[in-house]
Amino acid sequence: MMTSIEDLAARIPDGARVALAPDYSGVSMATVRALIARGAKDLHLIGVPSVGFQGDMLIGAGCVATLEAAAVTLDEYGPAPQFNAAIKAGALKMIDGTCPAIHAGLQAAEKGIPFMPVRGIVGSDLLTHRDDWTIGHDPFDEEDGPIVMVKAIRPDVTLIHAPLADCHGNVWIGVRREMMLMAHASRNTLVTAEEIYDGDLLADERLAPGTIPGLYVSGVAEAANGAWPVGLFGRYGPDDAHLRDYLQRARTVDGFASYLDEFVHAPKAAE
Amino acid sequence: MSTDFAPEELLIATVADMLTGLGHVAVGAQSPIPGTAALLARARSGGGLRVSMLGSETHSPFTDGGRELFDCAAQGRIDAFFLGGGQIDGQANINLVGIGDYPETKVRFPGSFGSAYLYFLVPRVILFREEHTARVLVPKVDFVSAPGVSEENTYRKGGPHALVTGRCVFDFDDAAKRFRLQSIHPGHTVDEVREHTGFNFDMPDDVPETPAPDASTLALLRGDVAEAVTERYPAFAAKVFGTVNAA
Numbered sequence: 386m387m388t389s390i391e392d393l394a395a396r397i398p399d400g401a402r403v404a405l406a407p408d409y410s411g412v413s414m415a416t417v418r419a420l421i422a423r424g425a426k427d428l429h430l431i432g433v434p435s436v437g438f439q440g441d442m443l444i445g446a447g448c449v450a451t452l453e454a455a456a457v458t459l460d461e462y463g464p465a466p467q468f469n470a471a472i473k474a475g476a477l478k479m480i481d482g483t484c485p486a487i488h489a490g491l492q493a494a495e496k497g498i499p500f501m502p503v504r505g506i507v508g509s510d511l512l513t514h515r516d517d518w519t520i521g522h523d524p525f526d527e528e529d530g531p532i533v534m535v536k537a538i539r540p541d542v543t544l545i546h547a548p549l550a551d552c553h554g555n556v557w558i559g560v561r562r563e564m565m566l567m568a569h570a571s572r573n574t575l576v577t578a579e580e581i582y583d584g585d586l587l588a589d590e591r592l593a594p595g596t597i598p599g600l601y602v603s604g605v606a607e608a609a610n611g612a613w614p615v616g617l618f619g620r621y622g623p624d625d626a627h628l629r630d631y632l633q634r635a636r637t638v639d640g641f642a643s644y645l646d647e648f649v650h651a652p653k654a655a656e
Numbered sequence: 657m658s659t660d661f662a663p664e665e666l667l668i669a670t671v672a673d674m675l676t677g678l679g680h681v682a683v684g685a686q687s688p689i690p691g692t693a694a695l696l697a698r699a700r701s702g703g704g705l706r707v708s709m710l711g712s713e714t715h716s717p718f719t720d721g722g723r724e725l726f727d728c729a730a731q732g733r734i735d736a737f738f739l740g741g742g743q744i745d746g747q748a749n750i751n752l753v754g755i756g757d758y759p760e761t762k763v764r765f766p767g768s769f770g771s772a773y774l775y776f777l778v779p780r781v782i783l784f785r786e787e788h789t790a791r792v793l794v795p796k797v798d799f800v801s802a803p804g805v806s807e808e809n810t811y812r813k814g815g816p817h818a819l820v821t822g823r824c825v826f827d828f829d830d831a832a833k834r835f836r837l838q839s840i841h842p843g844h845t846v847d848e849v850r851e852h853t854g855f856n857f858d859m860p861d862d863v864p865e866t867p868a869p870d871a872s873t874l875a876l877l878r879g880d881v882a883e884a885v886t887e888r889y890p891a892f893a894a895k896v897f898g899t900v901n902a903a
Contacts, residue, residue, distance in 0.1 A: 456767030
């Protein structure tokens with residue numbers, strides 16, 4: 386169960402469908418750097434429901450073939466430069482969705498059923514570009530009008546960062562339970578944790594309800610400050626100066642390359 | 657009447673007035689002005705208004721992850737929400753995806769977020785876009801992230817209530833499926849609004865001025881409310897109120 390960040394990155398094969406959390410949840414930037422360092426290719430990222438800096442960096446580094454998400458957002462930091470550049474260059478296949486449809490697709494996978502009905506969406510152009518969404522009817526009430534059904538989303542891997550994990554693979558995520566849904570729906574869940582908890586997280590009644598049980602988790606690596614330069618809920622905020630420096634550099638090909646050289650390829654730069 | 661206020665403060669106060677009497681307002685991504693307006697309305701509500709702000713650690717009541725907001729909305733537990741748009745058209749369709757012939761967009765926007773769902777389910781959706789230009793307010797959006805109106809047989813509990821921009825306020829006439837100019841912000845004119853709006857809209861013979869925030873509103877806004885919004889939108893709060901995030 387316990388392993389290294391590099392090993393987690395090695396266990397995400399090229400072409401894998403990888404579920405990622407938004408920047409305000411748990412993002413394993415330490416593993417993102419390791420993925421870029423190992424030259425990962427053709428990843429299919431699934432933002433649950435959006436991606437931020439980790440998506441922008443992986444796209445810029447050429448690791449991503451497809452992005453499925455409701456949005457790419459850097460919040461107050463503005464547009465995502467490498468995402469926008471990749472779209473402009475036609476280098477990224479974007480599967481545009483909407484937040485509740487992504488949650489619903491994962492919920493279908495969680496329950497082992499093929500699809501899930503979702504409210505709304507009827508009349509949105511999103512629908513016309515999705516072959517994994519369709520319109521059906523309520524079988525119990527034909528008068529209820531059209532309802533959209535979305536196919537189950539079954540990621541190969543969920544990659545997250547959490548405040549606590551123990552040596553049994555139990556991972557404490559508190560109220561950030563989109564990560565619970567992601568773990569339930571995915572074949573494998575790989576985790577970096579801020580701290581390794583000395584004991585069994587499921588044995589503490591206060592912690593157990595916010596804990597992903599180890600049965601869903603196949604690898605845990607300790608990574609203090611593992612969400613850096615993005616923040617981690619309840620622990621630390623984003624590294625504002627660093628993120629602004631990233632945005633400045635990521636506007637150009639050379640600038641982005643210099644960022645990767647300094648913080649990804651240079652050994653131990655982030656630690 | 658000579659109280660000075662920032663343009664953002666007028667917009668915040670205007671949006672806050674639209675939330676009076678409601679029970680639960682949710683705020684989505686990238687919404688600093690609507691978010692601040694919701695916190696102002698909450699501060700004035702005497703405990704009657706609950707605000708749920710996505711991405712906030714201190715102003716979110718949710719314990720079941722990202723899906724809970726959407727589940728709440730589908731059950732009718734959310735009274736108002738805010739949506740924006742890279743493009744917004746005269747039928748209140750919004751485009752959060754991009755300009756051009758999708759998927760080959762010339763300009764890419766962040767994405768649709770929860771708009772394609774919440775626009776149908778939250779009774780009072782307030783459209784907010786500070787930039788009021790003909791490139792934003794267009795005759796017809798290039799991509800419909802979420803439609804302003806739906807066919808008769810569509811399950812739809814909510815939709816556009818108003819559109820607030822940096823120049824004016826429109827309300828939305830459900831029957832006519834058109835915007836109607838409701839008020840113009842101080843220092844702006846009807847001609848200017850017409851020039852910078854790409855769609856046709858209705859208007860009364862006399863268009864009133866958007867009321868300026870009074871002294872007590874400004875005091876509340878610059879005090880407790882500014883402090884409260886700093887956790888979620890530190891850059892915005894620093895710019896408008898000069899507050900610094902304690903975290």
